Amino acid sequence: MIILNRTEFDYVKMLLNKIKVTCPTFAYSILDGYIQGTVYADSRFPKTVMFGTNSGIYFVVGEINNLDFNNFLYELYRQRKNKKLRFTLFSSSEKWNCAIKNQLKDEIKQLRRFSFKYDIDKELDDKKLLCSDYSVEKINAEIIKNSLEFNKEYYKEYWGSISNFIENGFGYCILHDGKVISECSSIFSSQQFAEIDIVTHKDYRGQGLASIIAKEFIDYCLKNRIVPRWDCDVSNKPSIKLAGILGFANPEEYSIFV
Incomplete structure (x- = not known):
């Protein structure tokens, strides 16, 4: 497992585009330098990547069979939990869901969420007028x-x-x-x-x-x-x-x- 620097982020963006996965906004925030964070990878030309914000929000994407990388992820989870620090992990696929559940079992709780797409062609009602105060x-x-x-x-x-x-x-x-x-x-x-x-x-x-x-x-x-x-x-x-x-x-x- 290595930590990528900003000069290597363009390759990560190419990877995200290649696998066509819905990526949470905070990952792009890190890649674009809007917030500080860490990009972990299995190599300089990664097949597996994990984004981490300084507040403890993570997103893992890519191949699931990199055992050293996966063990690092699970150990990082346990370390943060033992220190009572936040660890919220966004999964990118059903395969990752299964891998995470199989490894961490009852240690971790799975929550389901929706990510909506904005329909730019939908006509919205006119904005309501607010009272003068x-x-x-x-x-x-x-x-x-x-x-x-x-x-x-x-x-x-x-x-x-x-x-x-x-x-x-x-x-x-x-x-x-x-x-x-x-x-x-x-x-x-x-x-x-x-x-x-x-x-x-x-x-x-x-x-x-x-x-x-x-x-x-x-x-x-x-x-x-x-x-x-x-x-x-x-x-x-x-x-x-x-x-x-x-x-x-x-x-x-x-x-x-x-």
Whole structure:
């Protein structure tokens, strides 16, 4: 097992294109230098690759028969779990699902998720008008300071720092009398993709605010030639419903292990 440097990332991108697998946005975030992370591989011209964020989110892809590489993966999982550190592993195929389950058995839990594709041709309803005491703002450092959900700790976990998010990410929020009540932010983004993370304050739910702010986010993506992405658990019916309203369709199921 080796760790690749940025000069070798183009070959990894070629590998991802060759095997035509749906790759989570955070992997592209690492490859494009939007966030810090590690790319592990079986060789300098890899057949098996694993991406790891500094916060403990991983994605493994490629051939499953590299025993030394696989043993490193499983040992890394056990080491992080023993230290009570996060280890969330995204799997790229059913073969990897079986390999992970066969090796780690009852040590690990499998969760099923959907990854939706954005239908650029779908016509969305016009944005609803907000009352005069509501306003839409692009997320900045001041808004982050006053957010209850997407706060400093959130951006530190996924982006490393607020300043890195401001430089490489984006998002929008709705304010009510200056209070942050609904937010749609890029939990990860890259040159090509932006993955949506969205939340509305519990006292303001049921007003359609999530769809309003998500459309702002999607509009920004389309104007900047970025593909918006929507992922959620297969059991999250409200999220699946909202995804359909916003133009996300044809979900592909994948597994994560925690």
